[in-house]
Amino acid sequence: MENIRNFSIIAHIDHGKSTLADRLIQYTGVCNERNFQDQLLDNMDIERERGITIKSNAISLPYRAKDGKDYMLNLIDTPGHVDFSYEVSRSLASCEGVLLLIDAAQGVQAQTLANLYLAMEHNLEVIPVINKIDLPSADIDRVLEEIDSELGLDPDTHLKASAKEGIGIAEILEAIIERIPPPKGSEAYPLAALIFDAKYDAYRGTIIHCRIFEGSVKAGDIIRFMHNNAAYKVEEVGHFLLQRTKRDRLSAGEVGYIIAGVKTVSDVRTGDTITHQDKPCAHPLPGFKEVKPVVFASIYPIASDDYQDLADSLEKYKLNDASFIYEKDSSAALGQGFRCGFLGLLHLDIVQERLEREYDLSIILSVPSVRYRFTLKDGTIIYVDNPAHYPDPISIAKGEEPFIRASMMLPERYLGAVMKLCMDKRGLNSNMNYTGPGRVELSYEMPLAEVIFDFYDRFKSVTQGYGSFDYDMIDYRESNLVLMDILVNSEKVDALSQIVHRDRARARALIACDRLKDEIPRQMYKIAIQGAIGSEIIARSTISAFRKDVTAKCYGGDITRKRKLLEKQKEGKKRMKMIGSVSIPQSAFLAVLKSDND
Amino acid sequence: MTETAKAGLYIHIPFCLKKCGYCSFYSVASNQAIPEFLNAIIREMSFYRNLFYSFDTIYLGGGTPSLLTIGQINAILDAAVKAFHVEPSAEITVEANPGDLSDDYLKALKAAGVNRLNIGIQSFDDRILNFLGRRHTAREARAAFDAVRTAGFSNVGLDLIYGVSGQTVALWRRDLRLAIGLAPEHLSCYSLSLERATPLYRRYQRSGLHLPSEKQALDFFLATSRTLTDSGYLHYEVSNYARLETFRSRHNMKYWRHISYLGLGPAAHSFHLGRRWWNKADLDGYLRNLRDDQTPQEAEETLSPGQLALETLFLSLRTQEGIDLEAFRKRYGYDLLIEKKDAVNRLIASGKLKLDAGHLRPTIAGMAIADSLALI
Numbered sequence: 019m020e021n022i023r024n025f026s027i028i029a030h031i032d033h034g035k036s037t038l039a040d041r042l043i044q045y046t047g048v049c050n051e052r053n054f055q056d057q058l059l060d061n062m063d064i065e066r067e068r069g070i071t072i073k074s075n076a077i078s079l080p081y082r083a084k085d086g087k088d089y090m091l092n093l094i095d096t097p098g099h100v101d102f103s104y105e106v107s108r109s110l111a112s113c114e115g116v117l118l119l120i121d122a123a124q125g126v127q128a129q130t131l132a133n134l135y136l137a138m139e140h141n142l143e144v145i146p147v148i149n150k151i152d153l154p155s156a157d158i159d160r161v162l163e164e165i166d167s168e169l170g171l172d173p174d175t176h177l178k179a180s181a182k183e184g185i186g187i188a189e190i191l192e193a194i195i196e197r198i199p200p201p202k203g204s205e206a207y208p209l210a211a212l213i214f215d216a217k218y219d220a221y222r223g224t225i226i227h228c229r230i231f232e233g234s235v236k237a238g239d240i241i242r243f244m245h246n247n248a249a250y251k252v253e254e255v256g257h258f259l260l261q262r263t264k265r266d267r268l269s270a271g272e273v274g275y276i277i278a279g280v281k282t283v284s285d286v287r288t289g290d291t292i293t294h295q296d297k298p299c300a301h302p303l304p305g306f307k308e309v310k311p312v313v314f315a316s317i318y319p320i321a322s323d324d325y326q327d328l329a330d331s332l333e334k335y336k337l338n339d340a341s342f343i344y345e346k347d348s349s350a351a352l353g354q355g356f357r358c359g360f361l362g363l364l365h366l367d368i369v370q371e372r373l374e375r376e377y378d379l380s381i382i383l384s385v386p387s388v389r390y391r392f393t394l395k396d397g398t399i400i401y402v403d404n405p406a407h408y409p410d411p412i413s414i415a416k417g418e419e420p421f422i423r424a425s426m427m428l429p430e431r432y433l434g435a436v437m438k439l440c441m442d443k444r445g446l447n448s449n450m451n452y453t454g455p456g457r458v459e460l461s462y463e464m465p466l467a468e469v470i471f472d473f474y475d476r477f478k479s480v481t482q483g484y485g486s487f488d489y490d491m492i493d494y495r496e497s498n499l500v501l502m503d504i505l506v507n508s509e510k511v512d513a514l515s516q517i518v519h520r521d522r523a524r525a526r527a528l529i530a531c532d533r534l535k536d537e538i539p540r541q542m543y544k545i546a547i548q549g550a551i552g553s554e555i556i557a558r559s560t561i562s563a564f565r566k567d568v569t570a571k572c573y574g575g576d577i578t579r580k581r582k583l584l585e586k587q588k589e590g591k592k593r594m595k596m597i598g599s600v601s602i603p604q605s606a607f608l609a610v611l612k613s614d615n616d
Numbered sequence: 617m618t619e620t621a622k623a624g625l626y627i628h629i630p631f632c633l634k635k636c637g638y639c640s641f642y643s644v645a646s647n648q649a650i651p652e653f654l655n656a657i658i659r660e661m662s663f664y665r666n667l668f669y670s671f672d673t674i675y676l677g678g679g680t681p682s683l684l685t686i687g688q689i690n691a692i693l694d695a696a697v698k699a700f701h702v703e704p705s706a707e708i709t710v711e712a713n714p715g716d717l718s719d720d721y722l723k724a725l726k727a728a729g730v731n732r733l734n735i736g737i738q739s740f741d742d743r744i745l746n747f748l749g750r751r752h753t754a755r756e757a758r759a760a761f762d763a764v765r766t767a768g769f770s771n772v773g774l775d776l777i778y779g780v781s782g783q784t785v786a787l788w789r790r791d792l793r794l795a796i797g798l799a800p801e802h803l804s805c806y807s808l809s810l811e812r813a814t815p816l817y818r819r820y821q822r823s824g825l826h827l828p829s830e831k832q833a834l835d836f837f838l839a840t841s842r843t844l845t846d847s848g849y850l851h852y853e854v855s856n857y858a859r860l861e862t863f864r865s866r867h868n869m870k871y872w873r874h875i876s877y878l879g880l881g882p883a884a885h886s887f888h889l890g891r892r893w894w895n896k897a898d899l900d901g902y903l904r905n906l907r908d909d910q911t912p913q914e915a916e917e918t919l920s921p922g923q924l925a926l927e928t929l930f931l932s933l934r935t936q937e938g939i940d941l942e943a944f945r946k947r948y949g950y951d952l953l954i955e956k957k958d959a960v961n962r963l964i965a966s967g968k969l970k971l972d973a974g975h976l977r978p979t980i981a982g983m984a985i986a987d988s989l990a991l992i
Binding site: 541569571572573578580587588 | 626806807808809830831833834837854855868871872877879883884885886887892894917923926927930931934958959962963966968981983984985986987988989990991
């Protein structure tokens with residue numbers, strides 16, 4: 019155990035996390051140049067494009083240190099978005115230390131600080147690494163000053179590196195050995211292993227990623243998931259080298275995988291504790307949380323023929339994403355589809371993008387909703403996350419919506435803009451602390467519905483990326499809720515209905531009407547778009563008809579050309595959704611659910 | 617609509633003295649190859665002797681057919697009559713440039729059996745003629761028309777263009793009034809369109825000139841229709857007007873009615889029994905093929921019933937005649953009034969379509985969006 023180090027790299031976005039991970043992998047020689055693919059850990063296209071990791075990942079790096087001893091360095095990568103903050107906390111809980119990466123030109127940034135706090139919460143050893151020192155704009159003295167004043171860390175503990183140029187990598191590896199403590203724990207105790215991720219493998223079922231805190235586990239053992247209370251027989255255990263590498267056992271302190279005939283990742287919960295069936299540990303490891311979806315939306319295929327394809331794709335997607343849930347749903351306007359639950363809007367984006375990209379589906383999403391609580395006059399309490407199930411307004415005694423506590427860290431100069439934003443979002447009970455010179459910690463209680471509706475994008479924009487944001491659910495609070503419908507040429511488009519606070523209804527309806535006006539192409543007749551609460555019209559916009567659209571000449575050669583053009587248009591129309599008489603493109607549905615950040 | 621209708625013969629004369637800036641029809645600015653071209657056209661006719669039997673229209677288009685001598689025109693018409701049966705009452709049209717029409721030439725054309733002339737006047741405004749790169753003046757245009765009448769032509773069409781950069785609706789009305797003053801039997805009024813690979817297209821791009829906006833284009837279109845119908849013309853197709861039904865271009869109506877036509881010459885298109893084919897837009901290649909006794913066809917397509925139905929929709933809805941609903945149902949197996957009930961009713965309610973004597977017809981406002989009407 020003395021020879022194991024478990025660590026993570028944390029950084030503000032674009033400070034070089036993935037590049038450093040790649041260099042460490044290369045340097046330790048776990049893979050050779052030939053099969054090295056840049057940024058190995060971010061192995062999905064979407065992750066690469068967005069520059070963020072959405073699933074945790076781990077790799078074990080065998081390393082012979084200057085002291086001549088062989089070590090096993092386990093690098094656990096973490097997701098980088100608030101939707102996945104629970105996953106981050108479980109990954110960090112599996113480590114003893116972190117490399118805190120700071121860009122030499124940009125210095126300490128919002129996520130640097132937020133990540134440092136997370137690491138400190140888990141009592142991790144923090145090694146500050148100033149990266150990109152080769153940049154002409156690097157200002158190391160200033161960064162050292164910030165490490166001292168803003169992070170409150172001893173600047174003498176820092177390392178300098180350029181991951182891109184391979185500078186400082188050896189020193190980093192040595193510091194990991196010297197400064198990050200080896201894991202504690204004993205093989206003699208009953209097994210206690212923390213699940214920090216799970217992936218689906220078509221041949222082996224679920225691959226459980228875990229950190230062993232106490233005891234050991236080997237093939238043939240009967241293990242139990244303490245929170246799920248399910249038992250499995252272990253088929254294989256091993257380490258993550260470049261590929262999964264089978265081992266006889268995994269012991270206290272180690273990071274590795276367990277294969278145990280678990281059919282889907284949904285049978286495994288991140289943060290759960292694995293123990294032995296016959297000799298269980300006394301308590302599960304701390305920090306387990308039931309991850310529940312907080313954002314709900316329906317997905318429909320654009321062409322109703324694609325329904326079965328969509329069903330198959332969701333089933334496949336679900337294999338690898340336990341936090342995603344779905345069930346059948348149908349819409350009067352959009353036909354058969356699925357109601358889905360997500361951890362947040364980024365999660366929703368990712369699911370949507372993967373369905374379109376990997377499964378080649380054209381889909382329409384309804385406007386995302388949170389889960390509301392209604393007390394009816396007869397005393398029944400119902401939860402509604404789908405505007406289609408909004409109760410008859412006459413029967414409602416009380417409506418409630420989920421509230422969160424938003425915690426934000428930001429430079430003082432953005433305070434005014436952020437407070438205004440929070441108040442626009444119906445924020446209450448603010449609280450403010452100075453965490454250092456010019457740095458503020460701000461908290462607000464806010465309706466979750468306001469947060470999922472573009473709060474994060476606007477927060478990042480008003481703080482120019484220097485703010486960090488996190489939230490926790492607090493409770494349900496009474497709220498004056500109404501059902502706002504969108505009508506296109508007097509036909510209700512149920513997928514665009516939203517449950518909203520009455521005070522926000524008009525503004526939301528106007529946004530929706532304007533967005534639809536911009537996105538729906540002009541057609542042969544005037545299109546009226548209206549926002550309504552019941553029969554009361556609260557917003558409207560009009561798309562004028564086009565009135566001149568005909569080719570002047572149409573003789574011999576023009577006919578084939580014209581027909582081909584019309585065939586193309588007809589094909590395009592098929593990819594739109596007909597609502598009554600109006601063809602609505604997919605982009606119009608997307609536009610309505612996008613933020614109002616202009 | 618009916619296959620039993622007599623077919624039309626189109627002959628493309630791909631020669632011009634000078635290419636006009638806006639024109640995208642195939643032609644070469646040289647008349648050197650005319651003699652060989654005549655042989656080629658005549659040889660090409662022989663390919664179709666068995667496929668086409670009888671024509672009741674012949675149309676010499678271009679290019680500039682009036683560049684041909686009377687002898688050459690006679691040679692073509694004689695060959696056509698020899699190769700096919702041409703109805704005695706056939707409409708025989710020649711497209712002509714106003715500057716080419718001397719009294720003698722016109723007299724000889726008449727004698728050759730040409731009974732309809734279509735004159736490319738384009739405008740009665742010299743500035744616009746200059747802008748379009750035409751080689752005649754307004755004065756020449758009017759003189760040509762007088763000469764045509766003097767020669768005894770009683771079925772004459774004029775081509776006009778509107779929507780040229782800088783032209784107002786008022787200026788265009790002036791053109792129309794001058795045209796009406798001449799009392800031609802037929803008028804084609806085309807809104808200027810910029811075809812890629814024309815000098816005018818590049819000129820518009822370079823100088824930031826614009827075609828009329830949708831609103832302006834509609835104003836031009838409606839002003840044209842109103843002005844001409846007020847003067848007694850029948851607005852029988854998007855861009856075409858006739859003083860009486862009998863003066864509608866019998867040849868061009870075949871295109872819009874899916875009636876068979878044979879197109880000869882480079883770039884010409886043919887349609888027969890649900891099949892369409894076209895020749896190479898390349899005079900040298902065309903001549904070479906026919907020298908070698910090969911067909912100069914470039915490609916062909918056989919239209920599926922769905923494609924034919926779509927064409928029927930967009931072609932018929934360009935014309936005042938509209939869609940013969942019963943004929944459509946018989947041919948394509950569905951009743952538009954039932955299948956497209958909602959869309960049709962909405963378009964009738966919004967004044968774009970009307971039902972009349974078993975036909976679904978576009979209104980004038982409907983003609984202005986005829987392409988989209990086809991997508992109901």
